[in-house]
Amino acid sequence: MSQTPSRPKKIWLNGKLVPPQDATVNVYDHGLLYGDGVFEGIRIYSGRILKCATHLARLYESAKAIRLVIPYSPAQLTAAMRDLIKANDRQNGYIRLCVTRGVGSLGLNPNTCETPSVFIIADGISLYPAEMYQNGMSVITASTIRNHPAALSPRIKSMNYLNNILAKIEAIDAGVPEAVMLNHLGYVAECTADNIFLVQDRKSGPVLRSPPLHAGALEGVTMNIVLGLAAKAGIPIERHDLTKHDLYVADEMFLTGTGAEVVPVTAVDGRSIGTGKPGKTTQKLIQAFRKLVAKNAPED
Numbered sequence: 001m002s003q004t005p006s007r008p009k010k011i012w013l014n015g016k017l018v019p020p021q022d023a024t025v026n027v028y029d030h031g032l033l034y035g036d037g038v039f040e041g042i043r044i045y046s047g048r049i050l051k052c053a054t055h056l057a058r059l060y061e062s063a064k065a066i067r068l069v070i071p072y073s074p075a076q077l078t079a080a081m082r083d084l085i086k087a088n089d090r091q092n093g094y095i096r097l098c099v100t101r102g103v104g105s106l107g108l109n110p111n112t113c114e115t116p117s118v119f120i121i122a123d124g125i126s127l128y129p130a131e132m133y134q135n136g137m138s139v140i141t142a143s144t145i146r147n148h149p150a151a152l153s154p155r156i157k158s159m160n161y162l163n164n165i166l167a168k169i170e171a172i173d174a175g176v177p178e179a180v181m182l183n184h185l186g187y188v189a190e191c192t193a194d195n196i197f198l199v200q201d202r203k204s205g206p207v208l209r210s211p212p213l214h215a216g217a218l219e220g221v222t223m224n225i226v227l228g229l230a231a232k233a234g235i236p237i238e239r240h241d242l243t244k245h246d247l248y249v250a251d252e253m254f255l256t257g258t259g260a261e262v263v264p265v266t267a268v269d270g271r272s273i274g275t276g277k278p279g280k281t282t283q284k285l286i287q288a289f290r291k292l293v294a295k296n297a298p299e300d
């Protein structure tokens with residue numbers, strides 16, 4: 001599923017396809033100075049833009065929340081992504097679509113920025129080694145909590161990921177690729193760039209458990225795809241507050257994200273999850289996800 005990153009031929013920058021060396025950002029851009037901007041990460045499978053419309057809807061919602069008016073319509077951005085895919089001959093890979101506040105003065109005031117800057121990159125992405133999709137990964141719970149929703153809603157996909165980066169550094173220091181982030185109340189929110197799912201095997205069969213949106217997570221596009229696949233497979237879904245203890249005693253665990261796709265987790269904070277191997281329900285959902293994107297990936 002993953003692809004080795006290679007240098008793209010063209011970048012889409014403010015309406016033009018330009019060579020990467022010409023795709024530069026002004027040092028007065030508030031996206032750079034303050035992380036003032038929003039973005040999307042989107043997958044391309046066999047030339048199709050997975051959930052293109054859903055990603056764009058989230059982009060415009062994020063922009064609205066920070067009072068940023070995107071100077072292009074969703075149709076124009078969709079056309080831009082298709083032009084970029086064609087220009088780069090990229091049938092599979094990853095699109096990064098960023099909208100910054102634009103070039104302004106050195107103060108915080110966003111009104112000094114005349115025009116938002118929009119750029120789109122189409123490239124390869126490989127977040128975790130292939131072996132982890134087979135055998136699962138170990139994660140830790142970070143001491144860095146997810147942003148307080150009253151400070152910056154985690155539902156805004158903003159260009160400021162410092163909060164998550166600090167948790168990622170904790171993971172790297174601990175020798176694992178990912179960290180689970182709790183919210184300000186101590187409940188499980190999400191990982192640094194993925195949503196989180198648990199499976200609990202009950203007498204009636206497996207049940208999927210994931211934190212509710214109010215726990216403070218990004219409303220993941222992949223998460224919603226997996227929820228749909230689980231519902232289709234007749235797996236009941238429970239969304240309620242989860243604690244670290246719920247993670248430790250889960251029968252299975254996996255993460256979802258555009259970059260990560262669906263990846264099994266087999267240990268948390270040194271406790272093995274279930275049998276210590278990716279479980280049946282996780283494997284079933286990974287297969288269902290791969291089948292969905294293999295041919296005619298939905299673009300709605």
Ligand SMILES: Cc1ncc(COP(=O)(O)O)c(C=O)c1O
Nearest residue numbers: 193194195218220221222257258
């Ligand atoms: C903080 C965070 N949570 C969750 C996700 C997963 O969301 P999606 O499936 O839309 O990529 C991402 C992906 O970028 C993320 O950055």
